[in-house]
Amino acid sequence: MIAGGSGEVPDDVQRTDARVPGSGEELDVGRLQSLFGDWQRIATGFFALLGALAAVYVLLPRIVGLDDALDRIDDATWPWLVAALAFNVGAFAAYVMLFRGVLVGVEDPDGRLRRRLGVRASYQITMAGLAATRLFSAAGAGGLVLTYWALRRAGVGRRVAAARMVAFLVVTYSVYAAAVIVCGLALHFGLVAGAAPLAGTLIPALFALGAVAVCLLVALIPEDIDRRLAALASRPRTARIARRLASVPATVAEGVRAAIEFAREPRRGALALGGAAGFWAANIAVLWACFRAYGGSVEPSVLVQGFFLGMFANVVPSPAAGAGPVDAGMIAAFAMFGLPAAIVFPAVLVYRLIAFWLPVPLGLVAYLQLRRTVTVWEREDDGEYPAVSDKVTTAEAR
Numbered sequence: 001m002i003a004g005g006s007g008e009v010p011d012d013v014q015r016t017d018a019r020v021p022g023s024g025e026e027l028d029v030g031r032l033q034s035l036f037g038d039w040q041r042i043a044t045g046f047f048a049l050l051g052a053l054a055a056v057y058v059l060l061p062r063i064v065g066l067d068d069a070l071d072r073i074d075d076a077t078w079p080w081l082v083a084a085l086a087f088n089v090g091a092f093a094a095y096v097m098l099f100r101g102v103l104v105g106v107e108d109p110d111g112r113l114r115r116r117l118g119v120r121a122s123y124q125i126t127m128a129g130l131a132a133t134r135l136f137s138a139a140g141a142g143g144l145v146l147t148y149w150a151l152r153r154a155g156v157g158r159r160v161a162a163a164r165m166v167a168f169l170v171v172t173y174s175v176y177a178a179a180v181i182v183c184g185l186a187l188h189f190g191l192v193a194g195a196a197p198l199a200g201t202l203i204p205a206l207f208a209l210g211a212v213a214v215c216l217l218v219a220l221i222p223e224d225i226d227r228r229l230a231a232l233a234s235r236p237r238t239a240r241i242a243r244r245l246a247s248v249p250a251t252v253a254e255g256v257r258a259a260i261e262f263a264r265e266p267r268r269g270a271l272a273l274g275g276a277a278g279f280w281a282a283n284i285a286v287l288w289a290c291f292r293a294y295g296g297s298v299e300p301s302v303l304v305q306g307f308f309l310g311m312f313a314n315v316v317p318s319p320a321a322g323a324g325p326v327d328a329g330m331i332a333a334f335a336m337f338g339l340p341a342a343i344v345f346p347a348v349l350v351y352r353l354i355a356f357w358l359p360v361p362l363g364l365v366a367y368l369q370l371r372r373t374v375t376v377w378e379r380e381d382d383g384e385y386p387a388v389s390d391k392v393t394t395a396e397a398r
Contacts, residue, residue, distance in 0.1 A: 072294060072346045080293035084354050087285040092127070092359070094278030099126045099147075101272025102168045105258070106160060116154045116377060124370040125150045131363020134356060144169075146367075153374045155381075159251055166255020167272075170215060171262060175276045176308055177208040183305040184208070194299035195337045200309060219260055221253035283307070283355055290351040296343040298334075309333040310348075327352055 100122050108114055117125075125147055133143035144165055151161040184205030187196040262269025284307050291298050298306075310330025327348060334344045 072342065073349070076293040076346070076350065077295075078293075080289045081350065081354075084286045084289035084293070084351070085358075087282050087289060088354050088358060091279055091282035091286065091355070092123075092362075094275045094282055095126050095130070096122050096275070098172065098272055098275025098279055099168065101262070101269070101275050102164050102171060102258075103156075104262075104268055104271060106156060106164065113155055121150075121154070121370070121373055124366045124373060127359060127363045127366035128370050129363075130359045131367060134360050134363070150370060150374065153377055155377070159247075159254070162251045163255040163258060166252050167258040167262070170256050170259035171269075171272050171276045172279070174212070174215075174259065174263075175273075175280050176311075177212050179280065179304055180208040180308050181205045181212075183301045183308075187301050187305060192299070192301040194302040194305075197336050200305060200333060200336050204305070204309060204312075215256055216260075218249070218253050219256040221249050223250065223254065225250045225253075286355045287347070287351045290347040290354070291343065293350065294343050294347050296339065296347055298339065302334075302337045302339075306330065306333040306337055306339075326356075 096119065100117070100119075103113075103117060106113060128150075129143035129147045131143075132146045147168075148161055148165055151164070152158065156164070183192075184201040186192045187194050188198070188201040188205070190196065259272075262272045266273075284304055287307055288298065288303055291303075307330070310326055310333045313325040313329030330348050330351075331341070331344050334348070335341055
């Protein structure tokens with residue numbers, strides 16, 4: 001099994017022969033190449049990004065009477081910025097750990113997946129995914145698509161790969177939701193120090209509780225809902241359509257259940273949960289160091305709550321996966337908690353440069369490395385090694 005762990009994915013969802021010529025489901029390598037090779041699109045997004053950042057960091061300070069906010073960029077205490085860079089490296093490491101953790105339990109009879117998805121390949125996949133997320137918006141879909149493609153090329157089956165990507169998201173954002181709930185309620189009821197505006201504490205906490213409840217309800221979808229709906233259909237064609245439509249909620253529910261199992265079984269889920277918590281904690285530590293670099297002092301609960309409220313702006317369409325909206329959202333969140341704008345503006349700007357843009361060049365290099373790694377896997381699959389498993393589900397065989 002991958003990355004250790006004692007759990008196993010049931011046989012009826014296993015499929016490790018990832019290369020299905022002409023299947024139409026397999027992501028074509030050329031699409032990924034064009035994704036990163038479309039320089040016109042990248043240039044357009046870059047200039048749109050510059051416009052968005054100029055609006056946030058140049059026009060907005062002038063509107064609110066803080067013309068000298070950007071002039072404070074050079075006033076940073078550099079040791080704190082070095083600390084921020086170190087915390088960012090920790091975030092990368094935790095993200096790799098999270099990726100490896102969500103693969104715990106994937107069946108791997110002859111150890112091929114363990115060999116292929118080691119630390120080196122995991123780094124390449126996660127860093128390339130981060131770059132794709134930042135360069136192409138649609139709520140981070142670029143990173144998800146690239147990671148799914150890499151898992152398929154490594155030998156993980158369609159449904160298993162999709163379910164594990166869902167588990168990846170659920171584990172990651174469960175920590176997010178838990179932090180918003182705990183800090184929001186603690187601030188609202190005065191259990192910890194810090195300002196407690198209703199819009200920044202109780203309301204986000206209730207919203208997060210609702211999201212968690214919906215996620216738990218999704219887990220109740222039966223594993224075989226696609227077969228059940230197909231059985232209700234009177235015609236073969238209708239049955240096929242019903243099965244295909246039902247495969248989406250079935251796969252999502254499977255991923256949610258996998259994430260829940262990580263929480264219920266600490267030994268199995270320690271790597272994934274620890275990676276998710278470490279990733280968010282390291283990002284918050286980067287922001288904390290940036291505040292300290294400009295002489296800012298933020299209560300811990302306010303720091304956590306303001307960070308996550310600002311990150312929620314990722315859902316707003318932007319040229320580069322949240323650049324612009326997240327900056328503005330984070331500045332607005334900390335302003336709502338009463339922090340001086342003269343400190344918030346430069347601190348948030350430097351945080352975004354370190355945490356958001358620093359991974360991009362590293363991710364582009366990782367993508368090129370990943371392409372070479374995938375080429376090696378493809379050559380292995382052409383005959384150097386036997387197939388990992390012959391187990392194919394009935395649905396996948398269709």
